[in-house]
Amino acid sequence: MRDKKDNATFDLPGFEPAGQDDAVVLPPEPKRGGPRPRRIALKQEQISLLEETDASGLPVWQRDPNLDLTGLPIWQPDT
Template sequence: MRDKKDNATLDLPGFGPAEPMEPELKRPPPPRKRSKAMKQEQMELLEPTDTTGLPIWQNDPNLDLTGLPVWRRD
């Protein structure tokens, strides 16, 4: 089916040919408020690290080489 222009609509009040309107002048948007960026700071780690960033291994007499607790028999 084809759409055909409905000429009867132009006979109704308020549906006449549109009168040319003056274009509205667009206002520039208001400038955006800048929020202060939070200052970044370097956090210190709890343990000293090596050049790779991993914690430095320290021998703990209460742990074996795998990191499990050593069970003592007294």
Template sequence: MRDKKDNATFDLPGFEPAAPTDAVVPAPAQEAKRGPRPRRVALKQEQLALLEETDATGLPVWKRDPNLDLTGLPVWQPD
């Protein structure tokens, strides 16, 4: 094992590259004939209808609710 920054380091025993074995030798690959690939047909995009009306940023439009105050908390009503 060698340190990349220090050229004076020595190789440690047991870290030498393994000898190739005959059983692991890869077989020559057969070259397949390559023809033109079929073109992928693009799916049509469709606009989804949103449940609520949105503004230019895409956020829901603020609507005044008489049961909520301006902070969004429920308005207390005596019984």
């Protein structure tokens, strides 16, 4: 049996093409009737997000007094 993509493969014993007397004749498969039914596309809807977003869809940046400008927490000394 040869690989279609590899010309260097070798023929395996027992995979030779069948001769006329060894051939098993199978009846042709019946064709399926008619064209396939069309899939109906689902209607898309805009979902509401939990946070307010800008035009790009990213959340709007809001200043948090407990975070610095990089988003790391500001450590408060224990009193």
